[in-house]
Amino acid sequence: MGKNRQLKEAKVSEIKEKMEKAQGIIFAQYQGLTVEEDTVLRSKLREAGVEYKVYKNTLTTLAAKELGLGEIESVLQGPLSVAFGYEDPTAPARILNDFAKDHKKLELKGGIVQGEIFDVDKVKQLATIPPKEVLIAKLLGSFKAPLSNLAYLLNAIKENKESEEA
Structure with a gap:
């Protein structure tokens, strides 16, 4: 087996593990944010115990399919970031939504909350929960x-x- 394939399989299992552990997962398009804006966003997410990553959509799709969440594939288009909330399922949605209000370049795309797939509207509703x-x-x-x-x-x-x- 090629080294590249081994690396991809390891990354897919890493994503799958994070998806299994997370109570709330939110996907957002981040293209156009400056380094400073991204740093501020990552800091806010870190303070709330939310892990923020950028993965290849194909690898994320493979991990989601292995977990029986293949329908999320329609959300995984273009450059996306993933926020994993392990303690509070609403935290990633709330922080990303609040940040997107002031930074129009950040756009929520959808998510998975406690095993249920959420579209953008549901994610925004989730963000209003304290x-x-x-x-x-x-x-x-x-x-x-x-x-x-x-x-x-x-x-x-x-x-x-x-x-x-x-």
Whole structure:
């Protein structure tokens, strides 16, 4: 077997492994970004725990087909970057979408979230979902508010009875 073929097979298995591990994968066309813009984008993604790579579309397609995600092939056209979100499936979409608002050269193309293929519109909808920590905080806040109100009410009743007895 040729050395070139071995390298390609190793790259396909690397991509496949990342795709299996990732909860959210977003594909974006990056052509036209300056080095400075790309550096800023990579920094933001890294801070959020998102891995950002550029792979050949043919190798990415082979990896996707091995995972039963061959339908993503229609998205894999032209020079694309791939953002892998391992912890938060919404993080890659959110960061890339926010960055694309200020940098028109970056264009979202689609993605795979928890094994489901997303078109551009679904990716943009996904980008509007707040981070997991924010959602948990909101949920806990919604639990806490009624309990706090109940505590205040019981305390007011107690104080009212004490003032009547005095």
